Amino acid sequence: MDLNTVESVQDALQSERYVSERSLATAIYLSLKLPKPLLLEGEAGVGKTEVAKTLATIMDTDLIRLQCYEGLDVSHAVYEWNYPRQMLAIRVMEDRDLSDRQAMEQIFSSDYLIERPLLQAVRAKGKPPVLLIDEIDRADEEFEAFLLELLSDFQVTIPELGTIKAEYPPIVIITSNRTRELHDALKRRCLYHWIDYPDVQKELDIITQKIEGISERLALQVATFIHELRREDLYKLPGVAETLDWASALLALNTTELNEEMAEATLGAILKHQEDVHEVRTKKLGELVSTASASSPGTSDN
């Protein structure tokens, strides 16, 4: 697909049922053009990871995903040697009288190399893949520092094999939930975009795109309810992922019209903190449901 304008990026995302703000489309467009890694931050469940997945589909290329966690190191992120095989090979070679040098060359060759996501991304042939470095805020500073080198040169050095440089730099999407501040050095190498909660209309679009068979009416009620809920003083506001879960849940229960009883029964799909559930259930639920029920297609955007 041709991605030569911001509009074409937005349309392409739309065609893959990813409803995006124009600003996000612009950020993606620029990260493809420059090319520079794109750092996406936002609350949990606003569709950060989904951007990478959709982009891979649009560009018809591989998605290589690296889930970050504390203590993530080179052997899990870049490469590892296959030690058991190497040891077996050494045993076999003993019988064959190879010189040390030959033996070394053999056991430290590509055959014995286990590629981890970052090496896969660098060694990819053909189209540049989409490399998703997910939830980088979960990794520690040591890994972040390591990443700096990779992101500036897209090359990996394996002492026994030499330096491997990417034929085409991969399209890099980095996501963060902002559970900690990322280092400025990393931020400087990336384009940055903050994904916010969508407005009612956008959310309505997302629900109708993603949930098959939902009525326009229920979708609007769900979108309005969630939109109003996000104005409340809660510990964790529901993300888009929660909205979709909830809509599916309501649909699975054959709901056609949002009512208080149904909302109360399914509240666990959108609120995940006991205090929040308690607060909404005892004080706000009736009001929220009646606002949601009152919404009709004409008045959707408050």
Added chain:
Amino acid sequence: MARTEQFVNRAVRFGRRLRRAGVNVTSGQVMDFVQSVEHIDIGNRDIFREAGRACFVTTKEEVPVFDRVFESFWRGKAEYADDPMADPGDDTQPGMDGDSELDADGGEEGDESSDESGTQKTKSRTEMIESQEVDGDGEEEEGDADDVLSFSSSEVLREKDFADLTDSEMEQTRRFMEQLEWSIGKRRSRRKVSARKGRFWDARKTMRKSLQTGGVPINISRRKLKDKPRQLVVICDVSGSMDRYSRILLQFVYAIEKGMANVESFVFGTRLTRITRLLRNRSIDSAMERVAEQVHDWSGGTRIGQSLQVFNTNWARRVLRNGAVVLVISDGWDRGDPDLLGQEMARLQRSSYRMIWLNPLLGSPRYEPLTRGMQAAIPFIDDFMPVHNLASLEALAEHLGNIDEYRPVRRQNPLDLSPPKPRVA
């Protein structure tokens, strides 16, 4: 302010003494000296001497003269510190002998030989002892507590309540805080590093080494989990009721921010303000200035519950990672809703590894935490500690260093009103 009158006087006398010994001292230089002392570690005699040398000496020839005068003026450690025995004597000496005499002598003083100054000194000594006997002991204590150049931090100061400190004692306390070693208990991270004895084997290294022994892994290389310092989050009350303490406590926050790796700091009165960035990489004075500019509800009312709620919703997830230790510094006078405070404290305790509440009032033996706010918070405090003098800070420093792998025993009773008593450490 660092300079007490006494120190200024003493510096002026020192300058005069130098002038008599032939060093060309201007009053500007004396002022420089007074100012520079604010920036150095006066506990270190060599640094102190070098600072003086940098201020007063202008040619190489003056160096030995300066050193000699320095040695005799600021004598032994205790004496050059704050020796009320010697100094009133030194002080009276020019005064008693008459300033007029000094002026008259002015011309020849430059050429004064060391022998002469020696005799003069002996003379002044005798006079000094006499005057000392007249003055009695009361003055001695006074001088001791009030003088900036008190080099050894006295027991009295260690035990003195922050609220009662004079300006110069405040200064000493500040220096002491900066010298205090801050370290915090380590947590075990998930990152592995090489170690001779570790729980995990290092496949890569073992394999590489085994090639030297024909592919037989004789020496197994090992790795262990790396220890990392815990995150420390300080939330300090700067409302009106804490007025007497907030300045010194902020300096304390500054000191730990400087002394430790991962510190996030917040202050609150009616609103919560993050001050981490305001404190970082700055001198204490400019840091304090910036905090004062940014924090608007300085010395106003207190809404602890609301402030903690803001912390819990906006900051907790960003700064309370990986077993953070939370220090709340407040006297517990709360004008807000105690139920809210209890609820937010419960939440804060759940998301922290150790919840420490520092209350300056706890230092008083008569204090009982009876305020509604304190009552609401107490069930959710792991360690309830005083923070009213230097000794309590030392205790805190030790406590932080000893935070270990084991969580304190906690019971979840969000709505229960018969909570477990916190440990008073």
